Amino acid sequence: MASHADNRARRPAAQVWRRRVDDHLMLYPPSPLARSSRPAAGILSTIGHTPLIRLARLLPGTPFEIYAKLEGHNPGGSMKDRPALRMVREAMKSGLINRRSVLVESSSGNLAVGLAQVCAALELRLTVVVDPKVTQANLKILRAYGADIDMVSTPDPDTGEYLAARRKRVTHLVQTVPGAFNLNQYTNPGNPRAHREGTVAEILDALENRLDWLVVSISTCGSLRGAREAIVDRGLDTRVLAVDAAGSVIFGQRGTRLLPGHGAGTVPEHMADGLADEHALVTDAQCVAGCRWLVQREALLAGASSGGIVATLHRLQARWPAGTRVAAILPDRGERYLDTVYDDAWCERHFGAVPRLDGLNAERRPVDAESIPTSFAELDS
Ligand SMILES: Cc1ncc(COP(=O)(O)O)c(C=O)c1O
DSSP states (O other): OOOHHHHHHTOOOHHHHHHHHHHHHTTOSOOGGGGSSSOOSSGGGGSSOOOEEEOTTSSTTOSSEEEEEEGGGSTTSBTTHHHHHHHHHHHHHTTSOOTTOEEEEEOSSHHHHHHHHHHHHHTOEEEEEEOTTSOHHHHHHHHHTTOEEEEOOSOOTTTOOHHHHHHHHHHHHHHHSTTEEOOOTTTOTHHHHHIIIIIHHHHHHHTTTOOSEEEEEOSSOHHHHHHHHHHHHTTOOOEEEEEEETTOTTTSOOOOOOSOSSOOSSOOTTOOTTSOSEEEEEOHHHHHHHHHHHHHHHOOOBOHHHHHHHHHHHHHGGGSOTTOEEEEEEOBBSGGGTTTTTOHHHHHHHHSSOOOOTTTTTTOOOOOGGGSOOSHHHHHO
8 A cells, every 4th residue: 555655745736736736626526528539638627417217117017207317327326426636626725634634534335435446546645434334346446546544443432333433543644644634525515515516416407497306315414505595596386305214314224234335323413304395215125126126127237326316216106297397416336335235145145135116026027129219219119
């Protein structure tokens, strides 16, 4: 693992670094060029402007339209690329961090990966504080991007929780490491802003502001808050359905959770009354069942929280009248869940069998490739 001293030795001169950073940041939000056939300037210019697709085969026979925002298409693999870039960019613009800063963040999931990518591109140092529950795959990804790993080995003695231990470790590092700075996705307004002006604005633009329900899964509640704010900005009456993990304390009661990504052990600061019109709780087994349904129906290999959204849509399908338009944010891709959600032996160990949504196998039938729509025009016809 590269030490801070090694990293310092590789640092470019200040003006050279500034020019390189400007190259990346001037192109954010990405210009249409980044999504055209012309070459993009750098990896950060490809964050955002993810595809919105119609899921015409997800719930056949239902009279409502479902759209999915594929956030796994961001270059770091999840929607957290957006807040990662946004928070770093705003901290740089306001002078809170500079090339000598060391970013310190407590996360072992998608935000850490997004941040590691941004820091690698901008030649900034990053220390990620993790606990022993971090997956080996994510550890390897973080190291590959050049992040330093700081592992807390024991839960916090006062609360018995790793999260509290990680937060205390971040506070200690910020106080003791020269130039250390904590962006803190739990309180940073750049987190919801990235979704208000990015993810959700893109969905509403693509659907010409005609949307009845927006479905989001929640953890820091950055995307939920951004969703509500974008809807208020435009004066729409789109309603928001928040999908939380059973065992999370945001809408439920503390309990054991196996799958990472959604849910939280403490109510996050971005959460507030009135952000969600309704909420649903999904179990780990329902997430697995939803993921497997999604990949079988739509050939879309997505992460656990996306499966929770699919299971919720499946459960609520009878309530939405014909013509209702529903859009869901699918936060990440499925590859990092191959050893859990998509592993039959893992499922059997934890649930006794591979969980399925009702009707998955019964309704399975061959699809004529010619009949698969390839454009919106075809879908609407
Ligand atoms: C896979 C996944 N789903 C859902 C969420 C929840 O998003 P938010 O933090 O915006 O509430 C996250 C956040 O990290 C995530 O990684």
